[in-house]
Amino acid sequence: MCQAGEGMDKQVAKDIVLKALYEVAPDLEGVEVKYDADLRRFYDIDSVDYLSFIIKLHKQTGRDIPEADYPKLTSIDRAVAYLAEN
């Protein structure tokens, strides 16, 4: 687990993001998901799924993700970058 403010390794971040996504939407496992595509617009992730996704990321990493940052995690790439940079 990382401390807030300390970016994590990108590969680790990617594993965490994908795991959280597949837990929320197991239908995406095995599907080719474009890493830069908005999950909510192109992969049927609705508002409730998205909230669950963020809560799972929070639980996995132990870091707070303030509400104001929610729009920064809308694709796999963006979520990985967020975890890696923050």
Add this chain to the structure above:
Amino acid sequence: MRDLPVIKKQRREGGVQPNLQHYDETYASFSWRDLAQELTRGHADVGADSSLNIASIALDQNLSDGRGEQVAVRWLAAEGDIIRDFTFAQLAEFSARFANVLRGLGVCASDVVCTVLGRIPELYTVCFGTLKNRSILCPLFTAFGPEPLRMRLDLSRAKVLVTSRNLYERKIAPMRSSLSHLSHVILIDVYQEQILLEGTQSYGLLMAHASPVFHIPPTRPEDPALLHFTSGTTGTPKGALHVHQSVMVHYATAKYVLDLRPGDVYWCTADPGWVTGTSYGIIAPLTVGVTLVVDEAEFDAARWYKILQDQKVNVWYTAPTAVRMLMKSGEALPQSYDLSHLRHAVSVGEPLNPEAVLWSQRVLGRPIHDTWWQTETGGIMVANFPVMDIKPGSMGRPVPGVEAAIVSVVNGVLQPITEPNVEGELALRVGWPSMFRSYLNQDERYKKCFIGGYYLTGDLARRDADGYFWFVGRADDVIKSAGHLIGPFEVESVLIEHPAVAEAAVIGKPDPLLMEVVKAFVALKSGFSPDEATRKDIIALARRRLGPAVAPREIEFVADLPKTKSGKIMRRLLKARELGLPEGDTSTLERPSAVTDLALQSGQGVATGGSR
């Protein structure tokens, strides 16, 4: 009952007064005939042979009223700070072109045109073009999976589908060959002939070649106009069919309930795939000549406050789930936005909880006014009006022109309940213009909704001594989640397609955000273990086939399901157990299973060991 403070309304000093200033007087003197005169500027006596077309009233009439150059739709793109404005004159022309497109394709009056579209500008053109051609508009939800889409396209016998390339490729193309009625698929975002997908046409190309002039053929008030699907406890979804004179209710409620006036900026956050997004996201507000704000993006608290501020929204129609999501984002956030243009806030979808009403009064500086209606009613039926004191948690009082009652049905006879605060079924006296005229091709189910001159809503409610109505619950097993009705049968049918599932029962589990979430109780076939992998696999199937809005969000494995002696699964019993309520009369139960009871009570699933 908790004692909650009543929000008192005082007459505004100066400034804008509500359209409806004296509820009781207006309710007593109201007539639909007068309303029709007002709506058509005295041109139409809405008799059986007169012409009344929704598109003509909601769109074209704004041109003769001198609003041609006013912005009708202000569209905010999801990405980049892109704003596109469309005037009434432009929308009138575009929709005339689309009506010509349909005519050119051989699409006739009463043919069904389905849309599976997000909040994009073309939606408005397609909607009004379809109505101008006197075809029937049937909006479907983009978050539906292929199964609900296939079912609805089939049941409606849709001749035309308008959607986007992405949605078509993911959800429609794989099953296209089974959609035997579907003649034309029009893709909004495909512009060049060479990249067109097989069996589809380009919206842009069709529009470019269509004439901008279209004369709306005479449209009778009783001609069909809108088809909205809703769900029952059993069987297939029901297509509630509405007629052109529904626009009278749209207009009356836009005026009295939404308190709209020409030139207002209005924002309806509902998805256009459902009845609210059509009736109040497109039609009703334009009958009054307002500017619609349309946001393509998904929910985001900061973005929403910014839209209310930057677009100077005067009237806002949203949903309890969205309000609760805003509440979750904290009270500090809205303080940094200027919401002073907001004059009136309204909600629909499920009962707005009292905390949300009080929160909005405290944080937004104005209470959110809850309303009640359903797909079948075609428009708002019961509401909290701007002029009326709000009792937080109540749906308010009937709209002028609508007669609401609490009733019980005993041995097939309707009995009104007049005593205050006694629970019964909410019923509406037949006769309001936007009442559904059929469940498409399901006459028996339609007839069952009516008794003694009343439409039975399926909602349990009570009326207090002041005439305010209070929602109590559903009379059937239909699930209410995020403002949408979900039929348990539709979900169960997909669950039992999974090779591991022997039986499934689906209920609405109370949820602080969505009112209810879809929860499935699943009994596995022997040889399958109730583990995480199985659970994920079943959820994956359900999401792929049904889409996220309909698929269960929770699965609990049980040894078997409680059934009546005739073998019917008792969802109500499962729900009672889930809620920890008394289980009621279980004497008709087939064989209450001790193992199941134990598992349900402890909230832990158990493996099914026996064979089936």
